[in-house]
Amino acid sequence: xxxxxxxxxxxxxxxxxxxxxxxxxxxxxxxxxxxxxxxxxxxxxxxxxxxxxxxxxxxxxxxxxxxxxxxxxxxxxxxxxxxxxxxxxxxxxxxxxxxxxxxxxxxxxxxxxxxxxxxxxxxxxxxxxxxxxxxxxxxxxxxxxxxxxxxxxxxxxxxxxxxxxxxxxxxxxxxxxxxxxxxxxxxxxxxxxxxxxxxxxxxxxxxxxxxxxxxxxxxxxxxxxxxxxxxxxxxxxxxxxxxxxxxxxxxxxxxxxxxxxxxxxxxxxxxxxxxxxxxxxxxxxxxxxxxxxxxxxxxxxxxxxxxxxxxxxxx
Numbered sequence: 001x002x003x004x005x006x007x008x009x010x011x012x013x014x015x016x017x018x019x020x021x022x023x024x025x026x027x028x029x030x031x032x033x034x035x036x037x038x039x040x041x042x043x044x045x046x047x048x049x050x051x052x053x054x055x056x057x058x059x060x061x062x063x064x065x066x067x068x069x070x071x072x073x074x075x076x077x078x079x080x081x082x083x084x085x086x087x088x089x090x091x092x093x094x095x096x097x098x099x100x101x102x103x104x105x106x107x108x109x110x111x112x113x114x115x116x117x118x119x120x121x122x123x124x125x126x127x128x129x130x131x132x133x134x135x136x137x138x139x140x141x142x143x144x145x146x147x148x149x150x151x152x153x154x155x156x157x158x159x160x161x162x163x164x165x166x167x168x169x170x171x172x173x174x175x176x177x178x179x180x181x182x183x184x185x186x187x188x189x190x191x192x193x194x195x196x197x198x199x200x201x202x203x204x205x206x207x208x209x210x211x212x213x214x215x216x217x218x219x220x221x222x223x224x225x226x227x228x229x230x231x232x233x234x235x236x237x238x239x240x241x242x243x244x245x246x247x248x249x250x251x252x253x254x255x256x257x258x259x260x261x262x263x264x265x266x267x268x269x270x271x272x273x274x275x276x277x278x279x280x281x282x283x284x285x286x287x288x289x290x291x292x293x294x295x296x297x298x299x300x301x302x303x304x305x306x307x308x309x310x311x312x313x314x315x
Contacts, residue, residue: 057152079107097271103227116193187257190294
């Protein structure tokens with residue numbers, strides 16, 4: 001057998017004759033396996049985020065007879081209980097015009113916050129199998145939980161929109177009203193994400209976090225003007241002789257601000273003569289509460305990144 005000069009005669013020669021494709025690549029271009037870039041990875045791994053969101057949306061009501069109808073049934077039952085107790089028994093129906101719209105607007109915000117916050121808190125534990133076996137940005141689970149919660153609340157927003165349209169909303173609504181609705185959704189989702197990252201990271205080590213979140217969600221409904229009007233808090237502060245900063249702190253609660261923005265966007269355009277004044281500094285407080293929500297995300301991300309290195313071991 002004749003071998004041409006310069007041709008390799010063994011597998012070793014073949015391997016040695018191949019050019020080193022990585023010789024010209026600087027070391028700075030290589031990533032350490034398992035190193036996280038925080039929420040920036042959500043953008044870089046957006047295909048996986050879309051997959052998680054699609055899975056969360058499609059599997060929620062799988063093997064359910066009513067399916068997506070549950071997105072209307074449960075809020076409707078919640079609304080009916082509150083309307084009977086607060087609207088009829090405590091006579092909020094008579095003192096608050098269009099109390100049905102007022103109540104439904106607040107319930108939508110609370111439902112969005114509750115589902116997003118709770119699901120983000122349990123997102124890491126709920127995906128323990130993936131966290132233990134493969135590396136992927138763990139923040140994806142919290143972000144996808146918040147987006148799924150937003151998708152599930154959209155039918156309620158659509159239903160409320162149809163109702164207010166029949167009540168003359170279109171003739172009195174303004175661009176400010178639409179902007180208030182968008183601002184409310186941004187504030188409440190960002191705030192829920194920040195809290196979800198914080199408690200979701202702690203929940204991996206201490207499962208008591210889920211019980212703490214349940215208590216916080218119970219208080220959130222009553223610590224914001226969902227069932228009552230904000231002027232009741234103002235009156236109580238004056239009658240009890242409390243300092244005025246308590247009212248200001250109450251209005252700077254991102255949940256309170258989001259509820260009031262929804263009232264401004266949906267409820268007020270349906271009133272011919274609003275008897276309840278707009279909360280003071282509604283526009284400025286919107287910027288402040290957005291800043292508070294962003295700070296919550298930064299703090300939640302800080303705690304999350306400090307603890308995520310032990311997620312696989314703790315799970």
